[in-house]
Amino acid sequence: MTNFYLGCAVWAFQGWSGDFYPRGSRSTEYLNLYSDRLLTVEVNSTFYVIPDRQTLERWAASTPNNFRFCPKYPKQLSHNGLLLPFLEQGQNFLKLMAALGDRLGVIFMQLPPSYSPQNFDDLSQFLTAIASNSPHRLALEIRHRDWFELIHSDRLNGLLSSLGIGRVLLDSRPIYDAASPPITQQRRKPNLPLQPVVTAPFSIVRFVSHPQADLNFKFWQEWTGYLQEWLAKGTEVYFFVHCPIEERSPHNAKNFQEILEKANLAIPPLPWQSLTPPPQQLTLWS
Numbered sequence: 001m002t003n004f005y006l007g008c009a010v011w012a013f014q015g016w017s018g019d020f021y022p023r024g025s026r027s028t029e030y031l032n033l034y035s036d037r038l039l040t041v042e043v044n045s046t047f048y049v050i051p052d053r054q055t056l057e058r059w060a061a062s063t064p065n066n067f068r069f070c071p072k073y074p075k076q077l078s079h080n081g082l083l084l085p086f087l088e089q090g091q092n093f094l095k096l097m098a099a100l101g102d103r104l105g106v107i108f109m110q111l112p113p114s115y116s117p118q119n120f121d122d123l124s125q126f127l128t129a130i131a132s133n134s135p136h137r138l139a140l141e142i143r144h145r146d147w148f149e150l151i152h153s154d155r156l157n158g159l160l161s162s163l164g165i166g167r168v169l170l171d172s173r174p175i176y177d178a179a180s181p182p183i184t185q186q187r188r189k190p191n192l193p194l195q196p197v198v199t200a201p202f203s204i205v206r207f208v209s210h211p212q213a214d215l216n217f218k219f220w221q222e223w224t225g226y227l228q229e230w231l232a233k234g235t236e237v238y239f240f241v242h243c244p245i246e247e248r249s250p251h252n253a254k255n256f257q258e259i260l261e262k263a264n265l266a267i268p269p270l271p272w273q274s275l276t277p278p279p280q281q282l283t284l285w286s
Contacts, residue, residue, distance in 0.1 A: 003236040004227070004267040005040035005068050005105065006257055008249045009206075020250040035063040037272035038253065040105055042206075042240050043071040047110070050074055056099035064271075068105030070204065070238055071097055079112045082119065083126035090126075094134045105238055108139040108168050108204055113190065116144040117152040124159055131163040139204045141168035148193045160199035167199045174210040174219055175244060189242070196226050202236040209252040211245040216252060220259045228265055 011034035017025050021033045034041060045051070051059075059069065074093060077086040097107055115123075131138060140160060146152055160167050172189040189208045207223070209216045223239075230237060241253040250272075257270050 002039070002066065002268040003234060004231060004265075005236075005238045006253055006267075006270065007038040007040035007042070007238070007240055008034075008253060009042045009044055009240055009242050010246070011035075011041050013246050015247050016250065019247065031059060031062045035067045035271075036275065038250070038270060039066065039268070040068040040070060040238050040240070043069050047072040047075050050093060050096070053096060053099045056097070057101075060100050060103040063103055065102070066268075067103055068238070069100050069103055070105040070240075071100075071107050073107060073109035078109050082122045084122055084129075087126060087129055090130060091133055094130070094136055094138075097136060104136065106137045106139050106166060106202055106204055108141060108166075110141040110168070111143055113143040113145075115142070117146050117149075117155075120152075120155065120159075127159065127163055127165060131165060137164075137166070137200070137202055139166035139168045139200070139202070141170060141204075141206070143190055143192070145192060148195060153195060153197075157197055157199050164200050166202050166204055167195075167197055168204045168206060169194065169196060170206045170208070171219065171223075172208040174216050175208055177215070177219075188244070198230060198235055201234070202238070203230065205237065205239045206242060207239065207256075208242045208244070209248070211243055211248040211252075213252065213255055216255070217259075220256050223256075224260060224263050224265065227260065228263065231265060231267070 012027060012030050014027070017023060020037065021030065025033060073090070077090050077093065080086065083090070094107060097104055127140070142156065147156060157167065170189065170192060171194050172191055173194065175189070176191045205223070207219070227237060239256075241249050241256065243249040243252055254270065254272065257267075257273075260267055
């Protein structure tokens with residue numbers, strides 16, 4: 001049983017065909033191909049559209065036993081002001097996610113930049129109600145900069161710890177640290193401080209990598225230290241590698257896997273590493 005899951009943010013990216021996926025792969029094959037290569041995926045699509053039960057069951061049936069989905073809480077429930085008015089709909093969403101069965105990892109909610117520590121009472125009441133009525137593991141990502149001030153972060157971390165809710169750790173430093181004009185126009189993730197805290201028996205890391213592999217190295221090294229400590233304590237970690245140039249995301253994830261292996265961390269191999277590359281097809285003119 002592993003406690004480290006490495007993956008990307010999506011599986012249905014057409015630009016991976018011919019590289020991460022075999023050339024000519026159909027979109028209906030993408031999830032199966034993805035789960036043959038990586039161990040987990042963010043389900044960002046649930047942020048925009050809530051799938052039906054049949055879709056969730058089909059996703060689960062398309063993946064191996066050791067694969068995990070981490071659905072994102074719907075935007076219509078998290079980005080419309082206060083959370084409490086949407087409590088019932090939120091509870092219904094969590095119940096629906098049970099259709100993923102044992103493929104369900106952690107459900108995470110991302111709060112908008114407008115949701116500040118002034119809304120702490122709303123957040124506390126909402127999370128307390130959600131956590132007490134759901135068997136699923138939950139995590140929270142905050143975007144308002146004031147949450148990162150010590151007085152507010154301590155209060156937030158205390159609340160999350162008391163409820164067994166994880167704190168999503170967003171690390172966008174690689175794309176802001178490097179002076180890289182091509183990336184400047186593609187920085188869609190916020191530039192927020194990193195607070196590497198663990199508030200539950202599990203953690204979600206969203207790492208926004210730079211497409212130039214070597215510019216991620218010093219951050220990979222730092223994360224290797226955190227993971228070594230957390231995994232040794234039994235923390236279950238879901239580590240998602242993003243990239244402004246999506247074509248690079250899987251390869252950056254694989255680079256990180258290799259760094260962790262060289263550091264002798266007790267992590268499972270990526271299924272991708274055991275796949276035999278398809279033979280090159282001969283053409284009429286070969």
